[in-house]
Amino acid sequence: MKKWISLLTAGCLALSLAACGSTTDTASSQDSTASEASSAQSSETSEAAxxxxxxxxxxxxxxxxxxxxxxxxxxxxxxxxxxxxxxxxxxxxxxxxxxxxxxxxxxxxxxxxxxxxxxxxxxxxxxxxxxxxxxxxxxxxxxxxxxxxxxxxxxxxxxxxxxxxxxxxLAPLDQQAAMLQELFPDAKTVGLLYCSAEPNSQYQVDAVQGYLEDMGYTCQMFSFSDSNDLSTVCQNASDASDVIYVPTDNTVASNTEIINNICLPAGTPVIAGEEGICSGCGVATLSISxxxxxxxxxxxxxxxxxxxxxxxxxxIEYAPQFTKKYNPSIAEQLGVTIPDDYVAIEE
CATH class of the missing domain: 3.40.50.2300 (Response regulator)
Incomplete structure (x- = not known):
């Protein structure tokens, strides 16, 4: 009996050691697999991880x-x-x-x-x-x-x-001026509509004015201090101008309906500094994403x-590319012919 118990104990011990060895091997295999997967990641992903x-x-x-x-x-x-x-x-x-x-x-x-x-x-x-x-x-x-x-x-x-x-x-301001000339070569007067509280708007209209005057246009500044006087100033600009230019102006962007309700019935086209403004009240823009x-x-x-x-x-980094875009609805209502290299803004 003692001999039989000794043999049984030895067998259990051997089985236990085998099981431990199997677990160790499995863990080692899992570690190796994880290591291989990690090393296969891209540099950027590895840094984030x-x-x-x-x-x-x-x-x-x-x-x-x-x-x-x-x-x-x-x-x-x-x-x-x-x-x-x-x-x-x-x-x-x-x-x-x-x-x-x-x-x-x-x-x-x-x-x-x-x-x-x-x-x-x-x-x-x-x-x-x-x-x-x-x-x-x-x-x-x-x-x-x-x-x-x-x-x-x-x-x-x-x-x-x-x-x-x-x-x-910043889109190329000389190209924005050239866009206005391309679409409205027979216009004489251009109104530059912007918010005086936004220094970057002032910068844009100053530059565009120089380009347009070199092309032979007569330009007039129409500045408003905030949305409260936008309607009055826009009406004055529309009455005095053949075409209106608005830069990338945040106050304008938040109030395009005011401009559109004045300029569209009056037949005054608007060239916009960015796509969002053009969608609301403009004919065309030189757009970035x-x-x-x-x-x-x-x-x-x-x-x-x-x-x-x-x-x-x-x-400072700049937008890599610019696209000529137009507002199909406003262009059609104003009877503006759009060249083939312009992309329609989706409504």
């Missing part, structure tokens, strides 16, 4: 001046680019100032108090508030036309050199957050 595994959550504050199609698209592209790269490792605090620059300052100050890791300033007033609010937190602007004008930098060379960088929505502009800004943010680049060393 590493960031997530570190447990770091990046808090990004978004201050958007006002809600309209162009700025909404830029914010959307920015968030999508960050989420694609960093996944759940990035959290957004998205706030809209409803067109009030003082509210922009309040929002930015809140982000500074919360200690966010990065701020997106969508539109010029938001960028100016961020400049005043912090000189340490990285700030990226988007939907900003000219950073030198917006930030008060003379002889701007494309690099801010502080905690601020970003992307510009604000979503793509937001994506480019988001990619800049990823580099800053992961330590790949320093914001003070990043030059």
């Amino acid at each position: 590493s960031t997530a595994s570190d447990g770091k959550v990046y808090n990004v504050g978004i201050c958007q001046l006002v809600q309209h199609e162009a700025l909404d698209a830029a914010t959307s592209g920015f968030k999508d680019a960050l989420t694609e790269a960093l996944g759940d490792s990035v959290k957004f605090d998205e706030q809209n100032a409803q067109g009030d620059s003082n509210t922009c300052a309040t929002i930015i100050n809140g982000f500074v108090s919360d200690g966010v890791d990065l701020i997106l300033a969508n539109a010029t007033a938001a960028l100016q508030a961020a400049q005043a609010g912090t000189d340490t937190i990285p700030v990226l602007g988007t939907s900003v036309t000219e950073y030198g004008v917006a930030l008060g930098i003379s002889d701007f060379d494309g690099l801010v050199g502080t905690n601020i960088s970003g992307t510009s929505d 604000y979503y793509d502009l937001g994506v480019a800004t988001g990619k800049m943010a990823v580099k800053i957050l992961t330590g790949e680049s320093k914001v003070e060393e990043m030059p």
Whole structure:
């Protein structure tokens, strides 16, 4: 009996050791498979995965001046680019100032108090508030036309050199003037309609005026301080002009219906600085994709957050391409013949 028990004990022990060996082999095989899968990932994906595994959550504050199609698209592209790269490792605090620059300052100050890791300033007033609010937190602007004008930098060379960088929505202003001439060669007078509270709008109309006057047009400025006097000023511009030009102006973008209700019945065509404005009241525009502009800004943010680049060393980036677009409905109602190389804006 003792011998039989000894043999049984030895057998159980051998079986136990075999089972342990099998478990160890399986774990080793799983580790090897996981290692191979990890090494097969792309460099960009591996960096994002590493960031997530570190447990770091990046808090990004978004201050958007006002809600309209162009700025909404830029914010959307920015968030999508960050989420694609960093996944759940990035959290957004998205706030809209409803067109009030003082509210922009309040929002930015809140982000500074919360200690966010990065701020997106969508539109010029938001960028100016961020400049005043912090000189340490990285700030990226988007939907900003000219950073030198917006930030008060003379002889701007494309690099801010502080905690601020970003992307510009500036389309070639000489080409916008050429578009007006192409569509309305017989026009004599051009009204330049813009909001005087937006310095980048002033910059655009000043430049366009020079190009148009070189082409032989007579130009007149029509500025309004806010949406309250837009209707009166627009009516004056329509009465005095053969064609109206409006730049990438946030107040105009939020009030295109006012302009369209005045200019369309009067038969006064509008050339717009961007697609959203053109959709609401314009005949044609030299357009960029604000979503793509937001994506480019988001990619800049990823580099800053992961330590790949320093914001003070990043030059301003510009939209890579521009497209001639037109509003089929308004063009038809005004009897404007559109060349074949223009793309119709989808309604």
